[in-house]
Each structure stands twice: as structure tokens, then as C-alpha cells.
Amino acid sequence: MxxxxxxxxxxxxxxxxxxxxxxxxxxxxxxxxxxxxxxxxxxxxxxxxxxxxxxxxxxxxxxxxxxxxxxxxxxxxxxxxxxxxxxxxxxxxxxxxxxxxxxxxxxxxxxxxxxxxxxxxxxxxxxxLNKVSAERSQLYLSELLRDEFQWSLIFRKNNPLLLAQQLDVMRAFRQLTPEQLEYVKLHMPDRLYFPDNNVRVAMAIGIGSDEALAEVLSLPMDQYSVSLLEWLIQRLPAERAYHLLRGAAENPELLYFSYSAIARLGRVYPPAAQFILAQFRESEHQELAAMVMIEMQSQ
Structure with a gap:
């Protein structure tokens, strides 16, 4: 009624x-x-x-x-x-x-x-597709936990479902502990095709160690590498973030983005600001340091 x-x-x-x-x-x-x-x-x-x-x-x-x-x-x-x-x-x-x-x-x-x-x-x-994705990520999680995950079936160039399956692998990562992810990384095959750094950045963040983060920042740059720099500033203690950003600056492709991130970190962490100022005064990257300083002043 x-x-x-x-x-x-x-x-x-x-x-x-x-x-x-x-x-x-x-x-x-x-x-x-x-x-x-x-x-x-x-x-x-x-x-x-x-x-x-x-x-x-x-x-x-x-x-x-x-x-x-x-x-x-x-x-x-x-x-x-x-x-x-x-x-x-x-x-x-x-x-x-x-x-x-x-x-x-x-x-x-x-x-x-x-x-x-x-x-x-x-x-x-x-x-x-949300349901299919959820079921697939749970399947991947169980395979990862049993050490039976078939990496090469997904991460290959001719896989038409690669991007969707990659996201489901990353969802499975989020349910693993840092220790479990470290084990997964150690036993991951060497010759795999990754269309971008998304999976490796997600794995490094999940592991959380400076070694894992620094390793992924040494890879050829893409949008996920740049996003990781911002993550360092937002999520890590300033001293740790500064150390990792200095290391990322050793990657020529990430040089500008690393300097820019260090300059932003300098707002709350004086050693970072002092580094950019020192680079401006006497460094082969003097022009780059000047550029990021100007950008900071305009923000």
C-alpha cells in the first residue's frame, strides 16, 4: 500500500x-x-x-x-x-x-x-566492469600470496587488456603488507613489458623503503615518476623527502621536476631552500635554480 x-x-x-x-x-x-x-x-x-x-x-x-x-x-x-x-x-x-x-x-x-x-x-x-575488476584483483591477490602470479601473461606488449589488468594488479598490491610486497618485488621476473611506471611506483610506495623509492626514481621519467615526487613532499618527513629528491635530481630526465619539488619543500624545510639558493649562486644548474625560484615567487 x-x-x-x-x-x-x-x-x-x-x-x-x-x-x-x-x-x-x-x-x-x-x-x-x-x-x-x-x-x-x-x-x-x-x-x-x-x-x-x-x-x-x-x-x-x-x-x-x-x-x-x-x-x-x-x-x-x-x-x-x-x-x-x-x-x-x-x-x-x-x-x-x-x-x-x-x-x-x-x-x-x-x-x-x-x-x-x-x-x-x-x-x-x-x-x-567494476565487478569484473574487483573479482580479478582478488584473484591476483590470491595468486600473489601463493607465489603463483603469472606476470608474463599480463605484462606483454600484445596484451589488449594490459592497462585494465595493470590497475587490478595495483589494487591487489594495496592489500599486501610492505614485507609481502618486498617479497613480490624480489621474485618478479626481469623481462616484463610495463607501458609506464605506474606499477613500479605503486610497488615502491607500498614497500615504503628509501631504496625502493630511489630505484623507481632512477627509471626513465613519465607522469607517474613526477607524481611520486609530489608524494614524497606530502607523505614523508621533510628530511627523508629532501634526501630522496636530491637523489632524483641525479636522473637527468627528472632534474627540473626534482629542483621544483625541492624548492616547494623549502617552504617548510630550510635545508631545501638553502640547497636551491646554493645552486643559484654557484652551480652548473644556475639557470634552472633561478627558474624554480622565480616560479616559487609567482605562486
């Missing part, structure tokens, strides 16, 4: 809204299309992996409101990296195969295309 009254109230609200305001453009906030109370209830039930309430509600909604509700609810789950259980996954599989009816024109690369205004099937597919 309560559910029937809620549905009748919702239908009355939507009908009155349509008569008074007319259809709303997709760019307007959700609550102007579907009552916020309904969205909150939808999100709450789906976060609990209980889609029955939403399934019962959908037949009573106009096509536009149905797609808005599905899109916004699934987007919330996606933004919060929700991992569906089997019940929710089964329903998501049904949504993933649907074709939204509300469409809009958009210009992409100079061409006008017609696309869904509320692409909830894409969000459903993404959430399904």
Missing part, C-alpha cells in the same frame, strides 16, 4: 510539473525532472544492491523521466566506484543492452551526431 501511494504521488507530481513548466532541457538540474526524494531513494537502494524498488517504479515514469532517473542514479554509483553484487549485476546487464530513446544533437570533431541525452547503458556497462 505504501509503495502504491508513493507511486501515485510521484505520478501526480510529474503530471503537475509537466503542465506547469513543460519539458525541461537536459542541462537543468535533475530535481527539476524527477523529485529529489525519488532520486535519493533510488540511489540508496541501488547502493545496497537492491534494485527491486527502482524496477517497480520505472514502468510508471515517462520515458524522459525514466532515463534521467537511471542515468543520475547509475552515475552516482559510478562516481563512488560501487561494486555490484550478482543481483544488481543481472539487472545492469539488462540495462546495458537497452537503447535510450531521448536523444540530442552534438558536434564532435566537426561532425554533427545524434547521441543519447542520458546514456545510462554506458554507465551500466562501466559498473559491470
Amino acid at each position: 505504501k509503495r502504491l501511494l508513493l507511486l501515485l504521488g510521484l505520478l501526480f507530481h510529474l503530471s503537475a510539473q509537466a503542465e506547469q513548466q513543460g519539458p525541461n532541457p537536459p542541462s537543468q538540474p535533475l530535481y527539476q525532472d524527477v523529485p529529489l526524494m525519488i532520486l535519493q531513494r533510488s540511489v540508496d537502494t541501488l547502493m545496497q544492491n537492491q534494485p527491486a524498488w527502482v524496477i517497480d517504479l520505472l514502468p510508471y515514469l515517462r520515458p524522459h523521466d525514466r532515463e534521467v532517473l537511471l542515468f543520475e542514479s547509475l552515475r552516482y554509483l559510478h562516481q563512488n566506484n560501487h561494486i555490484p553484487d550478482q543481483t544488481l549485476k543481472n539487472w545492469l546487464l539488462e540495462l546495458a543492452s537497452e537503447r535510450p530513446t531521448v536523444r540530442e544533437a552534438a558536434v564532435i570533431d566537426g561532425y554533427e551526431v545524434i547521441r543519447p541525452s542520458f546514456d545510462y547503458p554506458a554507465l551500466a556497462r562501466s559498473l559491470i
Whole structure:
């Protein structure tokens, strides 16, 4: 009875809204299309992996409101990296195969295309992948703990799933202790293909030793190496961070980024500021030191 009254109230609200305001453009906030109370209830039930309430509600909604509700609810789950259980996954599989009816024109690369205004099937597919990813990372974790992980099956050039599987390996790393990760690193095969430094940076952070961090900072630079420099400043004691940044500056590819990080560390750690000043006064890197000093003054 309560559910029937809620549905009748919702239908009355939507009908009155349509008569008074007319259809709303997709760019307007959700609550102007579907009552916020309904969205909150939808999100709450789906976060609990209980889609029955939403399934019962959908037949009573106009096509536009149905797609808005599905899109916004699934987007919330996606933004919060929700991992569906089997019940929710089964329903998501049904949504993933649907074709939204509300469409809009958009210009992409100079061409006008017609696309869904509320692409909830894409969000459903993404959430399904969250579950696949969670299951895969748990499998990797168990293999790592048993010392049975097949590195070469993942880290090879012709693996089309490499980037996705790499992220799942890193999720497994986060469930290992520093000692376990150190063991994994010692027994990792030498000849593996890594598309970037992401895995090795994650491993070094998980191990946490200066030796592991310094080793990854000696590798050819990429965005993950640069991010690690910022991590040193934010997460380590200033003295440790300074020591590692000085070592990173020995890598020619990281020289500028290391000096810049040392200069930022100098705000709270005087020896770092003194180092940059000394490099400015008398060093082969005088111009670089001057550059980072100017950058610091402009921030």
C-alpha cells in the first residue's frame, strides 16, 4: 500500500510539473525532472544492491523521466566506484543492452551526431566492469600470496587488456603488507613489458623503503615518476623527502621536476631552500635554480 501511494504521488507530481513548466532541457538540474526524494531513494537502494524498488517504479515514469532517473542514479554509483553484487549485476546487464530513446544533437570533431541525452547503458556497462575488476584483483591477490602470479601473461606488449589488468594488479598490491610486497618485488621476473611506471611506483610506495623509492626514481621519467615526487613532499618527513629528491635530481630526465619539488619543500624545510639558493649562486644548474625560484615567487 505504501509503495502504491508513493507511486501515485510521484505520478501526480510529474503530471503537475509537466503542465506547469513543460519539458525541461537536459542541462537543468535533475530535481527539476524527477523529485529529489525519488532520486535519493533510488540511489540508496541501488547502493545496497537492491534494485527491486527502482524496477517497480520505472514502468510508471515517462520515458524522459525514466532515463534521467537511471542515468543520475547509475552515475552516482559510478562516481563512488560501487561494486555490484550478482543481483544488481543481472539487472545492469539488462540495462546495458537497452537503447535510450531521448536523444540530442552534438558536434564532435566537426561532425554533427545524434547521441543519447542520458546514456545510462554506458554507465551500466562501466559498473559491470567494476565487478569484473574487483573479482580479478582478488584473484591476483590470491595468486600473489601463493607465489603463483603469472606476470608474463599480463605484462606483454600484445596484451589488449594490459592497462585494465595493470590497475587490478595495483589494487591487489594495496592489500599486501610492505614485507609481502618486498617479497613480490624480489621474485618478479626481469623481462616484463610495463607501458609506464605506474606499477613500479605503486610497488615502491607500498614497500615504503628509501631504496625502493630511489630505484623507481632512477627509471626513465613519465607522469607517474613526477607524481611520486609530489608524494614524497606530502607523505614523508621533510628530511627523508629532501634526501630522496636530491637523489632524483641525479636522473637527468627528472632534474627540473626534482629542483621544483625541492624548492616547494623549502617552504617548510630550510635545508631545501638553502640547497636551491646554493645552486643559484654557484652551480652548473644556475639557470634552472633561478627558474624554480622565480616560479616559487609567482605562486
